Amino acid sequence: NNEFSYFRTKPYKKNTLSDDEIWSIYTDQKNRIWVGTHSGGLNMIEYNDGEYLINNFFHSLNDSLSISNNQVNAIFEDKSGCMWIATRNGLNKLIEKNDGKKYSVTKFYNNYSDSNSLSDNYITSVYQDHIGSIWVGTYSQGLNLIDEEENKITRFKNNQDNLQSLSNNSINILFEDHLGILWVGTIDGLNKFDRTHMSFKRYYRSDGLPSNEIMGILEDNSGNLWISTPNGLSKFDPINEKFINFDISDGLINDGFNWNAAYKDKNGKLYFGTNTGMLSFLPQEIVLNSYIPPIVITTFKTMKNQKWVENGSFVSVEQDFEETLKLDYNNNIFTIEFAALDYTNSIDNSFEYKIEGLDENWVSYGTKHSITVTNLEPGDYRFMVRGTNSDKLLNEEGVAFNITVKPPFWRTKGFLFMMLVLAILAVTSIYSFLVKLKTNKILEEKNHELEDANSRLIESQQNLEVLNKTKDKFFSIIAHDLRNPFNPLLSLTELLHDDYDSFDEKERRDFIKDIRNGAKRLYDLLENLLQWSLSQTQQIKFSRTKLEMNELINKNIDLLRINSDKKKIEIINDVKNDTYILADENMINSIIRNLLNNAIKFSSDGTKIKVSCEDFGSKYQFAVKDEGIGIKPEYIDTLFDFGFSKTRISKSNERGSGLGLILCKEFVEKNNGEIKVESEKGKGSTFYFTVQKAD
Incomplete structure (x- = not known):
């Protein structure tokens, strides 16, 4: 009857709307109208016996059965007749009692510590799909899927590293088409849900949408989606994934559409709310432009000597050109302007191009109708452009022409052939040089082998000489060091032999004991000499141990006691107790014994050794300091050198070959020490040697 009923807020009166700012409207299965407001809660309008009855639902802190918030963003009725109310602070499920006058309320909130809760409390949309699942969109935390039977909530969010995730976390619209496909409109892109893989396919302005922000979605009776945005209305064919956009130039009263302001009536008529009014139409009555426009080149320019030069040969209404555009490699820049000859709404004509030999696929170029091509490599190409009318009906033939970019002389066949010949000559020369180089290298290696063999022979000869010297040295040392211990032994045995009967039994036993001790000392000396010989052939077992020197010196003094007592020489050990060194014990014994023996040998009777x-x-x-005969200055520098030692004679006509000092030097150096001597003729000598301390 073209009559309108108005519902407004009437303060302090019953049976009135709670707020005049309406945010959502829904008609349930009983033809009751549910009205959500900005700040006045929820209203249910029921027509009964010729009058409208309005029931108000408010949020109350003291009432657990009240709705969770007074800002109602979306309303939806599920298949069981329950009402789902999306608010600024939580989701509400209203379950009607049997009397039809009272409702129980189940509330859903976000719990940060529970992943099986809503991702956000600010709910923007709610929808039940064909299998009964409840989908909940939020303001900034993505999408939620509620499975009431399993008591499970699944969250979907944008992941920048996953292009199959939700395009944005701010949800505006949820919609399911007649095929059961869920579409999710966000502030940045349209999303198609894949139930099999639980993933999304995204659509943006670059795919044909007039804007990335989706305000509303409806489906017409032919299965096309009509999508409202802040920048116009779009008709989308989900099968072919083609968008046709409409704006003011197509008759819209405004390009800007409001959020969630979309409705389809029982006759298939679509309604959309805009910033300045309401738009309604029957989709089947929208007639598209079916004219396929010819595509022509209107202007063609080439760059020569840094100036644009027009070429009329390529300006034509024909679809193809017989002439080929020929360009030099250093003048390979050209500009083409083209047009689609449809003037219905020419500013919406769009184009795409492809350069065969460079592009594999067609390049979408939007509504731009000129292109500049630069820096084509030498070769043959084919430039093609095709376009659509204002309703995106494509002329698939378009217009095309061939392009040849001539190469520079150094890339011509003749030049390349010449370079090939030169390369072959160069390779041949290099090969000959390498063969010669390899031959010289082989000869050089043979010479090195001969030189190495000669060096090994010389080294073997030198080793033999060293071994011979070592042998001579060894026998000389044996002759030198064995002679000293034999003197007391010979003296004792001579006394026993000549005057045996003049000694009593005790004296004989003492002599035998001294002979035994002398023999033992001689054995120890032979053992030390053997150790030295092993060291010369690198066979000695060198072992450093912690030694106490006071005790070690006393033992060697006792070893030489017979010799010192015979000459009435006093040996003073001035080394303190607990003087510990780290050295080989046998070598240190040999050093001390030789130095003391030399000091006794070359000292006068009745003197002291310290x-x-x-x-x-x-x-x-x-x-080791003595008061003996001293050493001549000319002997000091060569005293420790084998082959330069000089025989010295003591005051008691004892001879010394100097081989004992050579032994001392080798053993001191083996223990990382140094040995030296200070001497003055007629006043005695002092021999010094160093040894490492023990920790």
Whole structure:
């Protein structure tokens, strides 16, 4: 009857709307109208006996059965007749009692510590799909899927690293088409849900949408989606994935559409709310432009000597050109302007192009109708452009022409052939050079082998000489060091032999004991000489141990006691107790024994020999000082050198070959020490050697 009923807020009166700012409207199965407001809660309008009855639902802190918030963003009725109310603070499920006058309320909230809760409390949309699942969109935290039977909530959010995730977390619209496909409109892109893989396919302005922000979605009776945006209305064919956009130039009263302001009536008529009014139409009555426009080139320019030059040969209404555009490699820039000859709404004509030999696919170029091509490599190409009318009906033939970019002379066949010949000559020369180089290298290697063999022969000869010298040295040392211990043994045995009967039993036993001790000392000396010989052939077992020097010196003094007593020489051990060194015990014994024996040998009767020690930081320096005949200055520098030692004769006509000192030098150096001598003719000598301290 073209009559309108108005519902407004009437303060302090019953049976009135709670707020005049309406945000959502829904008609349930009983033809009751549910009205959500900005701040006045929820209203249910029921027509009964010729009058409208309005029931108000408010949020109350003291009433657990009240709705969760007074800002109602969306309303939906599920298949069981329950009403789902999306608010600014939580989701509400209203379950009607049997009397039809009272409702129980189940509330859904976000719990940060529970992943099986809503992702956000600010709910923007709610929808039940064909299998009964409840979908909940939020303001900034993505999409939620509620499975009431399993008591499970699944969250879907944008993941920048996953292009099959939700395009944006701010949800505006949820819609399911007649095929059961869920469409999710966000502030940045349209999403198609894939139930099999639980993923999304995204659509943006680059795919044909007039804007990335989706305000509303409806489906017409032919299965096309009509999508409202802030920048116009779009008709989308989900099968072919083609968009046809409409704006003011197509008759819209406004390009800007409001959020969630979309409705389809029982006759298939679509209604959309805009910033300045309401738009309604029957989709089947929208007639599209079916004219396929010819595509022509209107202007063609080439760059020569940094100036644009027009070429009329390629300006034509024909679809193809017989002439080929020929360009030099250094003048390969050209500009083409083209047009689709349809003037219904020419600013919406769109184009795409492809350069065969460069592009594999067609390049979408939008409504731009000129292109500049630069820096084509030498070769043959084919430029093609095709376009659509204002309703995106494509002329698939378009217009095309061939392009040849001539190469520089150094890329021509003749030049390349010449370079090939030169390369072959170069390779041949290099090969000959390498063969010669390899031959010289082989000869050089043979010469090196001969030189190495000669060096090994020389080294073997030198080793033999060293071994011979070592052998001579060994026998000389044996002859030298064995002679000294034999003197007391010979003296004792001579006394026993000549005057045996003049001695009593006790004296004989003492002589035998001295002979036994002398033999033992001689055995120890032979053992030391054997150790030295092993060291010369690198067979000695060198073992450093912690040694106490005071005790070690006393043992060697006792070893030589017979010799010192015979000459009435006093040997003083001035080394303190607990003087520990780190050295090989056998070598240190040999060093001390030789130095003391030499001191006794070259000292006068009744003199003194002193052994002392001085702290040198990480080492000790030991000194053996005598009051003997001293050493001539010309002998001191060569005293420790084998082959340069001089025979010396003591005051008692004892001879010394100097081989004992050579032994001392080798053993001191083996223990990382040094040995030296200070001497003055007629006043005696002092021998010094250093040994490492023990920790």
